[in-house]
Amino acid sequence: MGKTEEQAILKVERLGKHFGGVQAVHNVSFSLRQGEFLGIIGPNGSGKTTLVNLITGFVKPDSGRVTYRGKNITAKKPYTIAGLGISRTFQMVRLFYNLPAYKNLIIPLSSSRVKKLRGGEYGERDDVAVDLLDDMGFERDSFVPYKLAGSLPHGYLKRLDLARAMALRPDFLILDELFSGMAMSEVASTLPLIEKFHEEGLTIIMIEHRLKELFRVVDRVMVLNFGEKIAEGSPQEVMGTETVKKAYLGIEVEIG
Amino acid sequence: MPVIALLILPIVLKGYWGKVLVYACMFGLLALSWDFLACCGLFSLGQALFFGLGAYVAGILSYYLHWPPILTIPAAILGGGLLSAILLSPVLRLRGVYFAMVTLMMPLLFMKMIETTGLLGGAHGLSALAPFPNEWVAKYLAVGGFLFVLFVFRRMISEDYGLVLKAIRDDDRAVMSAAINIYWRKTQALFVAGAVGAFAGAFMTHHYQFVGMTVFALDYSILPLAASALGGPGTFAGPALGSMILIPLSEALRALGGFRIALYCVILILSVIALPEGIFHYIERKYHQFERLVKVG
Numbered sequence: 001m002g003k004t005e006e007q008a009i010l011k012v013e014r015l016g017k018h019f020g021g022v023q024a025v026h027n028v029s030f031s032l033r034q035g036e037f038l039g040i041i042g043p044n045g046s047g048k049t050t051l052v053n054l055i056t057g058f059v060k061p062d063s064g065r066v067t068y069r070g071k072n073i074t075a076k077k078p079y080t081i082a083g084l085g086i087s088r089t090f091q092m093v094r095l096f097y098n099l100p101a102y103k104n105l106i107i108p109l110s111s112s113r114v115k116k117l118r119g120g121e122y123g124e125r126d127d128v129a130v131d132l133l134d135d136m137g138f139e140r141d142s143f144v145p146y147k148l149a150g151s152l153p154h155g156y157l158k159r160l161d162l163a164r165a166m167a168l169r170p171d172f173l174i175l176d177e178l179f180s181g182m183a184m185s186e187v188a189s190t191l192p193l194i195e196k197f198h199e200e201g202l203t204i205i206m207i208e209h210r211l212k213e214l215f216r217v218v219d220r221v222m223v224l225n226f227g228e229k230i231a232e233g234s235p236q237e238v239m240g241t242e243t244v245k246k247a248y249l250g251i252e253v254e255i256g
Numbered sequence: 257m258p259v260i261a262l263l264i265l266p267i268v269l270k271g272y273w274g275k276v277l278v279y280a281c282m283f284g285l286l287a288l289s290w291d292f293l294a295c296c297g298l299f300s301l302g303q304a305l306f307f308g309l310g311a312y313v314a315g316i317l318s319y320y321l322h323w324p325p326i327l328t329i330p331a332a333i334l335g336g337g338l339l340s341a342i343l344l345s346p347v348l349r350l351r352g353v354y355f356a357m358v359t360l361m362m363p364l365l366f367m368k369m370i371e372t373t374g375l376l377g378g379a380h381g382l383s384a385l386a387p388f389p390n391e392w393v394a395k396y397l398a399v400g401g402f403l404f405v406l407f408v409f410r411r412m413i414s415e416d417y418g419l420v421l422k423a424i425r426d427d428d429r430a431v432m433s434a435a436i437n438i439y440w441r442k443t444q445a446l447f448v449a450g451a452v453g454a455f456a457g458a459f460m461t462h463h464y465q466f467v468g469m470t471v472f473a474l475d476y477s478i479l480p481l482a483a484s485a486l487g488g489p490g491t492f493a494g495p496a497l498g499s500m501i502l503i504p505l506s507e508a509l510r511a512l513g514g515f516r517i518a519l520y521c522v523i524l525i526l527s528v529i530a531l532p533e534g535i536f537h538y539i540e541r542k543y544h545q546f547e548r549l550v551k552v553g
Contacts, residue, residue, distance in 0.1 A: 056433065058429065058432075058433075077432070077437070078429070078432040078433055079431075079432045079433075079434075079435050079436055079437045079438065080437075082432065082433050082434060082435035083435040087433065088433055090429075090430070090433075094427045094429055094430035094433075095426075095427065095430060096422070096423045096426040096427060096430065097426060098422065098426055099419065099422065099423065099426070103419060104423075106416050106419050106420075107419065107420055107423045107430070107431055107434045107436065108434035108435065108436075110416045110417075110419075110420060110436075111434055111435040111436050112435070113435045125416060164430070164434065165433070167434075168434060168435055
C-alpha cells in the first residue's frame with residue numbers, strides 16, 4: 001500500500017444530527033488511515049449507532065461532511081455508499097429471516113459491486129455463500145447453513161450478519177456491537193476472524209461494549225458521550241483520561 | 257396435470273363457459289401480477305390501474321390508428337408496463353398501507369378524468385375495435401398467456417433475481433446495505449407487474465371489441481386480491497388456483513343476482529379466518545404431512 005497508508009481513507013468533519021430536541025451527534029470529527037482499526041465506545045445513547053448511520057447514509061446529517069477516499073459521500077444513498085465498499089453490520093441484526101441462512105448472502109453477492117470485483121469469473125453463488133459461512137463457523141457439512149435464518153439462535157444470527165457484510169467484499173467494515181448477546185465462546189471464536197480481516201488490510205470501525213476484547217484488537221479508540229467526542233487515542237491513553245473514567249465507567253478497567 | 261386440463265378445457269368448454277374460462281385466466285393474470293408486487297413488499301390495491309392502462313393503450317391504437325391486435329397487444333404490454341412504472345415510481349418510497357392507498361386511488365382518478373373530460377370516448381368508451389381472428393386464438397392466447405406468466409414467475413422467484421425481491425420485503429435496509437438500489441428493483445417489479453396486468457387489459461379490449469372507463473373499476477383491483485387471499489399469496493400457484501376457483505364460482509352464482517356478492521363476501525371472510533394461509537399452502541402442508549406418514553409407515 002505504501003503511500004496511501006498515510007492518507008485518510010475516511011474523513012468525518014464536524015458531523016451533527018439532532019432528533020427533535022436531542023442532539024444525538026454533535027460536531028464529531030475523526031479520520032482513519034487505510035488498514036487502521038478504530039474502536040468506538042461510549043455509554044448507551046451516546047450516539048455511536050447514529051454516527052454509523054450517518055456515515056453509511058441511513059440517516060442524513062444536519063451538518064458536517066463525510067469523505068471516503070477523497071470523495072464526498074455525505075447524505076448519499078445507503079446502497080451507493082455500500083457500493084463504494086463500506087459495509088456494515090447492524091446492532092439489531094437485519095437479516096432475511098424467510099430465507100435459508102446461506103441464501104441471505106446471495107443478496108450482497110448479486111450486487112453489481114461484487115459482480116465487478118469477481119470479473120468474468122462466475123462461480124456458483126451458492127457455493128461462495130456456503131464457503132463464507134463455513135469461515136464464520138457455520139459448518140458446511142452440518143444442516144446449519146441451510147436452515148431458515150429465522151430459526152437460528154442469536155449468536156448465529158450475529159455471525160450471519162457479519163457474513164452478509166463480508167460478502168460485499170468491503171474495503172471498509174463497520175461493526176455495530178457485533179458481540180452483544182453473543183456467548184463467550186462465540187466471541188472467542190469470532191474475534192480472531194476480525195483480527196484476520198484486519199491483518200488482510202481491511203479498515204475497520206468497531207463499536208463495542210466488551211472493552212477487554214475490543215482493546216485487544218484495535219489500534220485506536222474514540223470515546224463518545226452525549227453525542228460528543230470526549231477522548232481519542234490508544235486504549236491506555238483513553239482509559240487514563242479523567243473525563244472518560246467519570247463520564248463513562250466510574251470504574252477502572254484492566255487492560256490486557 | 258392441471259396444465260393439461262387447462263390446455264384441454266378450451267376445446268371442451270364452449271359458448272358461455274368458454275368465456276368464463278377466458279375471464280378466469282384474465283383475473284388469474286391480475287392475481288399473479290398482484291402476487292409479484294407483494295413478493296417485494298408492495299401491497300397494491302390497484303390492479304385495475306394496470307388493467308385499465310393496457311386496455312386503453314390497445315384501444316387507442318386500435319381505434320385511432322387501426323392497428324391489428326397482433327401489434328396492439330405487444331404495444332400495450334410494453335406501454336402499460338412503462339406507464340405503470342412511471343406513474344407509481346414516485347410513491348415507491350411509501351410502504352405498506354400508504355402505497356396501497358395510492359394504488360387504490362390511481363384507477364379512480366383515471367376513471368373520473370375520462371368521464372369528466374370526455375377524452376378517449378369519455379363515458380361511452382371506444383367501440384367497434386378489431387376482434388381476434390377467431391374464438392380459438394382468443395381462448396388459447398388467454399390460457400397460454402396465463403400459463404406462461406405463471407411459469408415465468410415461478411421460475412423468476414426461485415432465481416437470485418427473485419431472491420432479491422423477496423429480501424426487499426423482508427428487510428429493505430439490509431438490502432440497501434448490500435449495495436443494491438432497491439428503488440430501481442422495485443421499479444422493475446412495477447414494470448413487470450404492470451406489463452402482465454396490461455396484457456390482460458389489452459386482451460379484454462379486443463375480446464369485447466370495446467374499451468370503456470369501467471376497465472378502471474374496483475372489481476379489477478379487488479377480485480385479484482380476493483383470489484390471492486383464497487389461493488395463498490406468495491407462491492403464484494396459489495393466486496392462480498384462487499382465480500380458477502373464484503371466477504367460475506362467481507359466475508355459477510350469477511343466478512342468485514345481488515345476493516351472490518353477499519355470499520361471495522362470506523366465502524372470502526370464512527376462507528381468511530379458517531385458512532389464513534390460503535388453499536395452496538394448506539394443500540402443500542397436508543401433502544408433506546402425508547408424504548412423511550407414508551415414509552414412516
